[in-house]
Amino acid sequence: MPKRIEDFVIRGNKRLNDDFFVLELAAGTPLPDINPGQFAEVKVEGSPETFLRRPFSIHDVDYRENTIKLLIQIAGKGTETLSGLRPGNSLNLVYPLGNSFTIPSAGEKVLLVGGGCGIAPMLYLARKIAQAGIVPGILLGFRNKKRVIEYEDYQEIGDVYLTTEDGSDGVKGLVTGHPVLMNSVFDRMYCCGPEPMMKAVARHCGNAGIACEVSLENLMACGIGTCLCCVVDTVRGNLCTCTDGPVFNTKDLKW
Amino acid sequence: MPKRIEDFVIRGNKRLNDDFFVLELAAGTPLPDINPGQFAEVKVEGSPETFLRRPFSIHDVDYRENTIKLLIQIAGKGTETLSGLRPGNSLNLVYPLGNSFTIPSAGEKVLLVGGGCGIAPMLYLARKIAQAGIVPGILLGFRNKKRVIEYEDYQEIGDVYLTTEDGSDGVKGLVTGHPVLMNSVFDRMYCCGPEPMMKAVARHCGNAGIACEVSLENLMACGIGTCLCCVVDTVRGNLCTCTDGPVFNTKDLKW
């Protein structure tokens, strides 16, 4: 899986709500193998405030169409600029980067937990798990009903559980308050979202003896292991989120 | 004529040839009085290489439509970006800036000389002179036939003379070689174009005792007389091209 630098062509830009949009990107050459949890470093042109590339999880891969998708939350100038891309525009990516989630062994019960833009890496992961013959549980958390996105996409693949902070949809509260987390017995959880959420899930898994992998979003300058800016403190010392991660087993993290 | 800062809306972007295009800009509030020779400082968004505004002569003004035009030659990153503007896009201008050409008195014989993007300020000047009841002579110089632009626009207003360097249209050679310059007697000439051209016209006028005004294109940071970067050496010391100019009587310049 060598890393590449490549110009993609925007196939579609679908606005999901005020904050989120999905870019569909067509590659000019056949896509390499991409594993769930990997990410791309995107060059944002035409925005004087975005000097460095921006990292985004690979949200979905379609080998037949030779396209990938990025699910992006508008957070600042770079994502704002990306939200304005139109079909036909081109976008330069360095990809596929980083390690990936562990695909469960047959018979394992797994739960994917995603909050906000943390649901991004979960779609492709869910697909891969389903392909391995396991129906994943998928727990999604949003602030309110209006912010719920891609619910149907996940429903096609697994058993979806939903929380909203204000209770306007699904179970009221944070993902960590959802009964599925407490009632069911899982062998493995995967989590991506705001750090407090990931820490809470990690704590739950730690106590319950469940294997837990999280995808971190440390600030990155290069994405390829050379700048050493994206480090996370682990039991094995400082590791690079971009090459040793972004996926970490939470027992290795000093959380 | 107070200076303003204002967002214009692109009404049209007409490509004239490989290098030139005309932006038509609609103002949101009634245009102020604009005199021929004045310019605007344009903010180029979305181009990391363009930190400072870019100065352009006001090419034409239409008070009924409440629009102005800029005739722009692609020279680098900023003008390249501007060439990609589409109707509906907005563009921020500080304008109208600088002094202006002297409108001739009744009965004066005048010649406007423009080369390359130096023809930009000449269209509005020609209109104003025509409005003053004088049919101006207009001498335009281009590199070759393919580069001739706006010939018809000028023909509607005055007596147009043409040179191309390779002789593919009009008289072969530089504007200063055109017979009209030598044969006719003018009271006043106006010139804008590459510096060697302006210097040659100034020399001719100096020798022939003809009043001559040129429009200079010194590098500018502010356009409003505060940075003192755009100075030109004159008989009265360093003057600012942006406020004391861009139009100068050549007898004041140390050429």
Added chain:
Amino acid sequence: MVNLGISIGNLKFKNPVLTASGTFGNGTEFEDFFDVSRLGGIILKGTTIEPREGNPYPRMAETPSGMLNTVGLQNKGMDYFERNIYPKVSLYKTNVIANINGSYIEDYVALAERFDKLGKIAAIELNISCPNVKMGGMVFGTDPASSRKVIRAVREAYSGTLIVKLSPNVTRIEDFARIAEEEGADAISLINTLLGMSIDIESMKPSLSTITGGLSGPAVKPVALRMVWQCARAVKVPIIGIGGIMNASDAIEFFLAGASAVQVGTASFIDPVSSVRILEGIEKYLEEKKIGDIKEIIGLINSI
């Protein structure tokens, strides 16, 4: 209502947004755009005792997120100032501050004495940091002993509020801040421009007539902010932060780092109304954060 007032020595500023010398003319150039008296203060274009023609053209070059200039203190001299500029700027309803420059200590002293007599000049900013003149300027500002001498002489000659403007082209900026404080400066302003250079690869010539020039704009902001922070920890007198401030967010960084006021420079070239926009933005930020007084955030990063 947010309180934006600050003081430097005995001098009160209704708000902490000033304009940087050499980037705001004498204020008159901006009257078409907004009421310049809304600002906390205006630092006038640098004045020398005698008129100066400045450096030859070309005097500026654009650089990534910045610009180089080599104006070389072009100005019409002190006589002209008193006759033609002072009558206008003395009408502003805000603090008008002179920026003084010289080749010799005597020049600075002579200027300080003359500005001392002009009742409507609220303070002087002693510029020992201009990189674009052969004599004086940065030569004073990069040598501790010379700095001390010129500050001392001006302090003796001038009874009003004295601001010393430091050069960033030094190894230890805090040393210069301490010297200014020891010699009785009421405040320190920084940074002046960083010495830089660019070359036109087509003509193979330097972009500026003087080869090197002063770098300003957002490119220098991280360096300016660091120096303001270093000086704020080194001295007790108020610091005025300058360097690449383009918007309210930039200005707030300087307050948090320890500046009591800021100066807006190059930003005024790009957007003539930057300075008031920055003022409005600071007010909005404080309101949103429910902070009642700008003084509460000055140097805050050191206390949390």
Added chain:
Amino acid sequence: MVNLGISIGNLKFKNPVLTASGTFGNGTEFEDFFDVSRLGGIILKGTTIEPREGNPYPRMAETPSGMLNTVGLQNKGMDYFERNIYPKVSLYKTNVIANINGSYIEDYVALAERFDKLGKIAAIELNISCPNVKMGGMVFGTDPASSRKVIRAVREAYSGTLIVKLSPNVTRIEDFARIAEEEGADAISLINTLLGMSIDIESMKPSLSTITGGLSGPAVKPVALRMVWQCARAVKVPIIGIGGIMNASDAIEFFLAGASAVQVGTASFIDPVSSVRILEGIEKYLEEKKIGDIKEIIGLINSI
């Protein structure tokens, strides 16, 4: 055909494009993108004698046309280098250059001695300019006497090509260039990062764990270019220009100012193939200008 070869002392470079320490890993990270042996040389990530964990996260912040970093020389130490990295990098068919760092002169000397024994290390770059470590680093590089001491000690310990990398955070860079030359350096490289800082106004905290960090990228280019020009006029040894080089045009500015070679740093983060693109661009420029040898343009702005 254009001749791109240059030499530093006895060491030949097939072309003058190198990669800057800390921005190119050990080269292996870039093998997916291009054959790194095409470059004139690779400067390895800074090595210290003992392993170092570096500074806490967060270690970087984006700034206008630049970035701040505070990696703090994280590396696995010299033993690990010899065992695990050297066997790989010694296979490159280009000059592999070590970047050495220490807290004490003895550290530098010990490293120099060990690199001296590694036959495939073409040169060492003595880094006395890292702003992100408490001891050593920039402390050496901003004090003339300390600089002299450490350069002298390393020169005695190392028989190969010695490059001294200077800190830009000084008043007179040319003094340090002269010291390096006097103490027997074969070349001088500059600039390391400018000390800078930024603050997150929402959290009201510094963006970096160490508050200040090193500024790199296009923002620093005008300062870097000016310093290269100043040093090129002060010393006879070759200069390696570093700082904000993003494309061939930037690199050519450095040659025209007097650099014999360049290092590409931050650019490799944004575009991993920048360095070869720059190499290709330099060749194209020379061809277009009908210049047969890169050496013809070195320092050209001083001769025309």
